Amino acid sequence: MNLDAFIKKQPNFSIPTTYFKVTSKFSTVISFYNYFKEIFPDLETPVTLNVFIFNSGGLQVAHKQFRLVTGESTQISLRELCAEMEGMVCCVAVPEFNLEDFARDKIVLRTKVSTGFYVTWFDDSNHVDIMHEWNTVSAGVQPFQTSFLNYSFLGGVIRPGVILMNTTHTSNREGFAEPLMQLYTMKNGKQLVLQSKSIDPIPPMGTRVIDIYSLFGEARHFLEQYGTLGLSVSSANLPLPLTIESHESGDFHIHHG
Structure with a gap:
């Protein structure tokens, strides 16, 4: 699925991004925890994590889905999803349950439901850096x-x-x-x-x-x-x-x- 089709299918989800790089000497790993368990501790909350990869020229080169059961976490090496390149990675967790029904009388949902994740960068000399997700995708032109x-x-x-x-x-x-x-x-x-x-x-x-x-x-x-x-x-x-x-x-x- 390309990102345009995903946005049309899931218009109520924001799409956070971050920088990635994959070379023979550099790796990028995405870490995600199915945090809905913390919000709805007594309910089953499986999700599908969508990962979209864009090269530096803005071309989508990969889309991969990962199913996570309630409370599950995962680490995804982008080396397994694309060739050597750098660019932008987007991650969106879509609940397999009715989020609006679960949220009723418990929490107030934002207009756009966001996804939190971490990115870890490694080089071949065991140097490491880590950061949370960054800017979200905009469907329209952004102001100066x-x-x-x-x-x-x-x-x-x-x-x-x-x-x-x-x-x-x-x-x-x-x-x-x-x-x-x-x-x-x-x-x-x-x-x-x-x-x-x-x-x-x-x-x-x-x-x-x-x-x-x-x-x-x-x-x-x-x-x-x-x-x-x-x-x-x-x-x-x-x-x-x-x-x-x-x-x-x-x-x-x-x-x-």
Whole structure:
């Protein structure tokens, strides 16, 4: 099933996403617990977990379903679901029971029912990072916004980056993201823009990983000069990015803003 068909079939579910990467030296694992047991402890609450995988160009390359009985948990290695690539993964748990009937007189359901999960990233040197789900898919064009991130040498960071994910699900050209990125410092309480770069358009459901030092040739010099730099990312169809950092120890970290 493609995501468009799923959205039409299940319009009352939001679709959270996160970044994934699968290579010979890097793995991504999704962890999910059928949490409905905690909400309805005296009832049977099986679910079907839908996992959708999109490559960096926004093309859906896989959809897999996993049935979980009441209280069950699972870990899913994306290496088993797709070839070597990076991009966006979406996870949606759909109850096999009547959620509205179960919720009546117990809880108030949101307009869109969401799914919580964790993602763990591993490299071949046993470095690990973990995070919860991130931005949700939007069925329509998302408004223009500017996100602000900070970078420094603190913690032994030797290579800073940013992960841009266009979570707009539409076939319209208006669904593309066209990011403008500006590296800046603060001077007398105001932004002093040091360098600006336009990024090639990112298609709907597409992902782009940006190496800050490669994009901004003077970034390392500016970091040494100012200690801390700000990065603004401006575009429609581009919610708050993730940051990705490589450290002197060989470790890596992927963070939300």
